[in-house]
Amino acid sequence: MRKSINFTILEIYVLLYPAKTWCFFVDNLTLNPRKKMNVHIAITSVVGKAVQQVLGLMGDQVVFTDFPQARIVLVEDKEYLMRVHTPDKHFVVVNAREPKNLPVNAEWHPITNLVVKLFELVAKLDTHAEAKETATVNAPVGITRKHGTGTKKILVIDDTEANRVRAESLNARELVIASNYDQAMTLINAEHFDVVLTDLYLPMSKHHHALSIDAIRIGETMPYGLLIALEAALHGADAAVVTDANHHQDCFSAAFDDFRKPYTVNDKQVRFFNNIGKNWNEALSALQ
Secondary structure, three states, X not given: OHHHHHHHHHHHXXXXXXXXXXXXXXXXXXXXXXXXXXXXXXXXXXXXXHHHHHHHOOHHHEEEOOHHHOOEEEEXXXXXXXXXXXOOOEEEEEOOOOOOOOOOOEEEEOHHHHHHHHHHHHHHHHHOOOOOOOOOOOOOOOOEEEEOOOOOEEEEEOOOHHHHHHHOOOOOOEEEEEOOHHHHHHHHHHOOOOEEEEOOOEEOOOOOOOOOHHHOOOOXXXXXXXXXXXXXXXXXXXXXXEOOOOOOOOHHHHHHHHOOOOEEEOOEEEEEEOOOOOOHHHHHHHHO
């Protein structure tokens, strides 16, 4: 009984505050009858149920759908956003506390003005098309493995699909391809590789336990390739960091100009390349 009473109070709170909400609904439903919101509510608490009931009052203006078909996704906190974030949708964090460092396709709203802001968001998305996925913001993918006629077990790490496809031309006894720092570190610590080839910039890890969740910038990349190369050498693999970042515009790539000679770590080679594009075969040849 107590849960039912609390839920009803919450619904009334959402419906009645702020009062301008319903005026906004009337204006938008009248002036923009074709606007629809494909919404996925990824909020499991009572707040999610309340939001769904309120949005449901707008009839066919709101279409509740599953995650893949959604245009707008409602989540309850930044931690959940980190798990489901993709660049092709718009996310709304519904929480009393405003999170920091949200990606460009996410925003925060308290429940009190959520529905008004959703209509404003739909208008904005209709006016300005969402940016398409770019080479620096990629959805995580699984680890792939391929066996060949080569003599070495090779690990390649790159977050850009086109560069992972290029890596498939490498002739290896076993070719393992990963897309992020967490996958790479797990693999290097669990298996033996003869060679590790990695991109310089990879998506920011979500598993640094000491790092505040507010400090995590979803969608940004970090120069994790340097750490991966050192870890690979310590585990007995020759390693190369291969970047196609422009050395005229990127400070790390520019620094590679002074580090093109081979380095030895744990009796293994570590190389840095900024002048071969994503030619994985050339990097592999340089390590042999």
